[in-house]
Amino acid sequence: xxxxxxxxxxxxxxxxxxxxxxxxxxxxxxxxxxxxxxxxxxxxxxxxxxxxxxxxxxxxxxxxxxxxxxxxxxxxxxxxxxxxxxxxxxxxxxxxxxxxxxxxxxxxxxxxxxxxxxxxxxxxxxxxxxxxxxxxxxxxxxxxxxxxxxxxxxxxxxxxxxxxxxxxxxxxxxxxxxxxxxxxxxxxxxxxxxxxxxxxxxxxxxxxxxxxxxxxxxxxxxxxxxxxxxxxxxxxxxxxxxxxxxxxxxxxxxxxxxxxxxxxxxxxxxxxxxxxxxxxxxxxxxxxxxxxxxxxxxxxxxxxxxx
Ligand SMILES: NC(=O)c1ccc[n+]([C@@H]2O[C@H](COP(=O)([O-])OP(=O)(O)OC[C@H]3O[C@@H](n4cnc5c(N)ncnc54)[C@H](O)[C@@H]3O)[C@@H](O)[C@H]2O)c1
Numbered sequence: 001x002x003x004x005x006x007x008x009x010x011x012x013x014x015x016x017x018x019x020x021x022x023x024x025x026x027x028x029x030x031x032x033x034x035x036x037x038x039x040x041x042x043x044x045x046x047x048x049x050x051x052x053x054x055x056x057x058x059x060x061x062x063x064x065x066x067x068x069x070x071x072x073x074x075x076x077x078x079x080x081x082x083x084x085x086x087x088x089x090x091x092x093x094x095x096x097x098x099x100x101x102x103x104x105x106x107x108x109x110x111x112x113x114x115x116x117x118x119x120x121x122x123x124x125x126x127x128x129x130x131x132x133x134x135x136x137x138x139x140x141x142x143x144x145x146x147x148x149x150x151x152x153x154x155x156x157x158x159x160x161x162x163x164x165x166x167x168x169x170x171x172x173x174x175x176x177x178x179x180x181x182x183x184x185x186x187x188x189x190x191x192x193x194x195x196x197x198x199x200x201x202x203x204x205x206x207x208x209x210x211x212x213x214x215x216x217x218x219x220x221x222x223x224x225x226x227x228x229x230x231x232x233x234x235x236x237x238x239x240x241x242x243x244x245x246x247x248x249x250x251x252x253x254x255x256x257x258x259x260x261x262x263x264x265x266x267x268x269x270x271x272x273x274x275x276x277x278x279x280x281x282x283x284x285x286x287x288x289x290x291x292x293x294x295x296x297x298x299x300x301x302x303x304x305x306x307x
Pocket of ligand 1: 006007008009010011012013032033034035036037038039057058059060076077078079080081096100118119120121170171172173174175180182185
């Protein structure tokens with residue numbers, strides 16, 4: 001079977017691409033990126049056994065995948081992704097991310113490839129003990145243009161329900177090392193700043209708020225599970241390794257870097273309240289995710305140990 005990964009140079013895409021040989025029955029993998037993020041190094045030293053074919057394509061061009069055929073599965077990761085910087089950039093982000101998904105939907109409809117779409121747990125935002133996928137519309141309170149767009153994407157897929165085989169996975173904030181690692185999300189940014197003895201800026205209200213986090217190892221398990229078990233339900237699933245407060249994350253960081261400097265700051269996404277995201281729905285299908293994000297923290301800090 002053949003696979004297409006879009007956004008292959010990104011934080012998640014580069015990890016999946018590197019580990020693709022661990023997914024049974026994948027013969028060839030086409031990997032696509034527009035290299036806008038300049039992460040050429042994500043495809044350096046690729047393993048021969050992964051049998052990759054790299055294509056530079058901008059998916060905002062709706063015909064960009066027209067020359068591809070014989071693909072069984074698509075993992076769609078191409079996206080502009082910085083939630084905090086999405087304020088004031090909504091139009092550009094909307095234009096890019098929605099156009100990319102349109103191109104991928106058009107491709108999947110034409111080739112009958114099954115689609116794995118990645119959304120985000122940032123679509124939740126209202127305080128309640130635990131949020132799950134069945135939560136009412138009123139509990140979906142995206143707090144950034146980035147999260148708004150994720151909800152629009154989910155709705156686009158639902159509308160195409162009859163013509164597609166897909167899953168939308170609401171990923172928690174990613175932790176872990178990959179070739180295309182970025183440092184703009186909570187865990188990684190904290191690790192980077194801890195490693196270089198810079199201030200760790202923490203949103204004032206966030207210290208004791210629970211948020212969902214997802215180890216790259218668990219993210220990979222989800223892709224492997226879908227492809228190997230042919231798990232496509234035209235549905236939405238939360239995906240996380242655990243819910244943690246920022247304080248709990250900082251405690252984990254302190255185990256590998258004793259002295260860290262925490263500075264409390266204001267933020268445009270600060271008005272969110274505490275919530276736990278439930279992972280029971282995916283568990284019911286036999287997929288249990290419990291990778292230890294502390295190991296990701298250790299590995300990330302280790303990257304910078306001589307700095
Ligand atoms: N990293 C996280 O914490 C996290 C959490 C939840 C959901 N997600 C979602 O997972 C997906 C992948 O995230 P990531 O962290 O790997 O992102 P990333 O920003 O590291 O990578 C995205 C990749 O997409 C490429 N890209 C962007 N626009 C493109 C276009 N028009 N054509 C072709 N390629 C394009 C970029 O060049 C980049 O290499 C995104 O949909 C993101 O919203 C990420």
